[in-house]
């Protein structure tokens with residue numbers, strides 16, 4: 001089995017599952033390929049909504065695979081990976097159909113950035129999530145910071161990014177990062193959350209989605225996301241970042 005699966009589910013849902021539970025679903029280059037693939041498949045007019053989740057019950061996604069990306073030493077090397085992923089999240093954000101992240105477990109760093117790029121975030125009761133990049137002496141580098149400022153009041157977004165800590169599911173729901181808390185079968189809960197929307201014509205859902213994507217285009221969000229990736233790349237090239245990652249890998 002590869003690092004991801006793509007499956008067509010009932011009610012017109014397209015499901016992308018990050019399948020590296022033993023690495024807490026950390027993102028490697030294969031998963032980036034998979035995200036690019038699923039975004040192309042989602043353009044099919046039969047798809048009503050795209051759903052992203054992680055395999056297992058421990059993690060949605062633990063961010064970038066530090067053992068792989070630790071090999072990127074300079075700002076220029078990091079910029080290639082960061083800007084590719086920023087482009088993927090921009091496509092996900094602008095997809096003309098609803099998108100859902102099912103946070104079946106912990107979401108950390110880049111995992112929170114992926115979730116932020118989705119229209120809705122459903123969290124399993126008891127999960128945790130945090131933009132911990134600050135503890136690694138970098139910022140969000142896949143565009144998730146700029147996206148979070150669009151999704152939440154700026155004081156809440158700044159606190160979450162600056163704290164760089166894990167928040168509980170209850171806190172995340174209260175802050176508005178999570179739209180729904182579930183327990184039990186994740187797909188059943190997701191279908192139930194989307195039930196009334198899935199009855200509607202794709203053209204209707206797309207028209208509504210475009211109301212927000214046009215706003216984001218007009219405020220140059222894609223350019224802001226690209227700038228965020230470049231700024232992160234500069235911090236990435238600093239020795240202090242490499243030391244923090246080495247500490248994690250040593251553990």
Ligand SMILES: CC[C@@H](C(=O)O)C(=O)SCCNC(=O)CCNC(=O)[C@H](O)C(C)(C)COP(=O)(O)OP(=O)(O)OC[C@H]1O[C@@H](n2cnc3c(N)ncnc32)[C@H](O)[C@@H]1OP(=O)(O)O
Nearest residue numbers: 022023024026062063064065066067108109110140141142
């Ligand atoms: C690079 C992009 C950047 C961005 O732009 O946003 C980022 O994403 S930075 C943030 C990177 N992520 C992290 O800092 C998270 C690191 N992981 C953890 O804190 C913990 O693993 C966890 C996610 C809280 C889970 O804890 P736990 O359930 O106790 O599992 P373990 O810690 O024992 O991990 C099991 C296994 O998985 C490996 N692992 C986990 N996360 C990553 C990761 N991001 N990259 C690579 N490998 C990861 C961990 O090393 C263990 O491996 P083994 O020792 O081989 O079993």
